[in-house]
Amino acid sequence: MRAFSRASRIAVSSVAVCLMAILAMGSSYSAARYSDLGHKMICMCGCNYILLECNHVNCPSSGPMVAELRGDLNQGMGDYAILHAFEDKYGATVLAAPMFTRFNMIAWILPPLLLLLGIAGTFVLVRRWRRRAAAMPPIEHSVGFHAMREKIRRETQL
């Protein structure tokens, strides 16, 4: 029992180490991080474009914001720290999608939750209908019923 729990602890620790390694690999990818973070923010000139997609000539906002993002990346700041810094400076609307915090969590959770509930509800409903259908007396099969059904199936495939 003790050996088993020790093995489980080792397995859990290994998974945790691997996950941390994967996350650390993510933060070392600076070009990808630049693109990723740049696509998580909105240009604040009022154009409503994603920061790295703003195409306005001499835009007063996108240039300085991109420079700021590069600066933060060069300083070795983490993704969340950079996003928070931008949010503090420009307001919550600078983020292209709400962060996974407090009230904003509802934005992320509700659509998949409703879908899952819908799927579960459908399963329950269909099972209930099936049970009711099973309670009905079976249709009497005449001679040649299966052959006829097979023929109908074949023909209705067309």
Add this chain to the structure above:
Amino acid sequence: MPTFGSFALLLALALSAYTLLAGGVALRQIATGSRSRIAPERLAETARRAGIGTFVATTAAAFALVWCAFANDYSVSYILHHSNRALPGPYKFAALWSGQEGSLLLWAWLLATYGFVLRMRHKVDVKLTAYASTILAGVQLFFLLLLNFAAMPFSLVSGPIPADGFGLNPLLQYPEMVIHPPMLYLGYVGFAVPFAFALGALMMRYPGEKWIHITRRWTMVTWLFLTCGIFLGAHWAYAVLGWGGYWGWDPVENASLMPWLTGTAFLHSVMMQEKRGMMKSWNVWLIFSTFMLAILGTLLTRSGLVSSVHAFAQSPIGTWFWIFLIVVMSVCLFTFILQRDHLKADNKIESLVSRESSFLFNNLVLLAACFTVLWGTLFPILSEYVVGNKVTVSAPFYNRVAVPIGLFLLFLTAIGPLLAWRSSSFRSIRKNFVLPVIAAVVMGIVVIVCGVHPWTIFTTNQQGEFYSFIAFSLAALVVTAIGSEFLRGAAVISRNTGKNLLAAMIQLTRRNTRRYGGYIVHFGVVVIFIGIAGQAFNQSREQELALHQSMSVGPYRVECEGYSEDTNPNYDSEYALLNVYRDGKLVTKMAPEKRFYSASQQPQTMVSNHSTLAWDLYVIYAGKNPDSGQPIIRAFLNPLVAWIWIGVAIIVFGTAVALVPNMSAALAASRVRVAANPEAVTAQGGD
């Protein structure tokens, strides 16, 4: 002409009010069996004719506005703000829908046109059409009230009349803008017809499913218009907005997507009602929701409720739309509660593994997608209201939440057609699914070998490649499933008739156009998904180019041959002439441009695009460096974009096929005609 236009609108209002009142009274009298001085049938007929009159009056008003645009009548405020003398003719025509008042007039005119067709074809079912006509008159009345009292297109300019107009928004001065809005509006407005039929059928407790047969073509045509409208809009955004993409999850784009999603769900689930008498309440609510979402879309476009790049059509008429939405919702709810016993299903789903279940899940997923889009669009307002903090909900949210739902839908597209009605046995599932699953696995391996690394989702926090991998694999699954359906049926015909496989496939499609047309539409959807999947591999570069200097993007080398300026009465422009080389050979010449429109004093990007099946080389003249005077060029390499537009063409073709009557039905109909009037047919034949 403005006086004529205003009078025509007032007349249209009076006529539609009469259609609603007289139609309502006549139907009430018919339903209760009460009689008055005028027979209810005669009263209903006068209402129908008044409805036709509404079309004539609304057409006159629309004509008057277009006339004012072409005559440069700047005494009309709308024309002053949306046109100018130098504006080319087609854009003067497009001025009709370029602003708030004009686009509402277009709404009213299209609704009147749909109403006209419906009233002319009233003999299909006189009583049901009378109900639908009266309900449409109610919707028409709302839009005509708006046009007469809240958003008047013929209001006059106060004070001296300017010599020239302020011009059309440059974003709208693009050929597609002449067809994109009418197409979208044909879709939005068109859903009013199935809505009216559904509500009418429910009000009169219409027996059977005939109303669905009557509205099937209306719904499909409307859906097709909306599909084309959405993708024309996407193409316009791609070609005009100049950010390298075609879908920005802007609230107004979302507004057009929502009724499309519920309309698509309706098109699928009505099949269950037709074939098995199931999901009657669900279908009624689907079409109610589709119509209400079309109204909500119009509200979002105009009210300024959410911030959008479509800022040219905002105004404070939101209250009118809210009231209308509440009225429509109340009428629908009241009628449903009153008549819900009429919507009892004839059958129930017997197995989770059946065609019915797949339709149910397909509907569920489409509605979940619709809810996600609605939720994302309205969440900023909710957040501001609840926590006093406005947030932005844009592409990253939809990419994480809506894209997986879309991929699940693609998966169901593969599964559905392979399942039998009522119940599928394990044997038939195994038989039908082996090949598609093998195709999906092989495609997955091929995609990985070609350099797509889905596991980057774990290392770079970017989902693009992972989603693309799933999309390509599912595409193979769906295409194989559709292909095997065609081949299986064609093989039987080929065996029985001795025809070759292609001829057998054509015959197969003609025998059941709806089913096989639907498969073609599914194939089009797959092609679109492939095109969208390419987005994960977009590349871009921006560089200042001196004369004969070049930059490389993907396999292309873009060399600056020259740059210059031009001017004409409508706009001034700066452009660069670029030579594009691949492997040292000249492939094409490109001329991206920046325009500055004189009347509106607004700049506009003119993208230059070299499109191939593999990728688009999409080049923008980003501007001129003020220090060096040299052009700054931004180039994008967007893989597989052309597939999206090809997919839309396939969808149009598939829908057209589905609209054609089945060969056996057409033959039967012609036999009936011959039996009914043999002489006429002989005479025709003699011609």
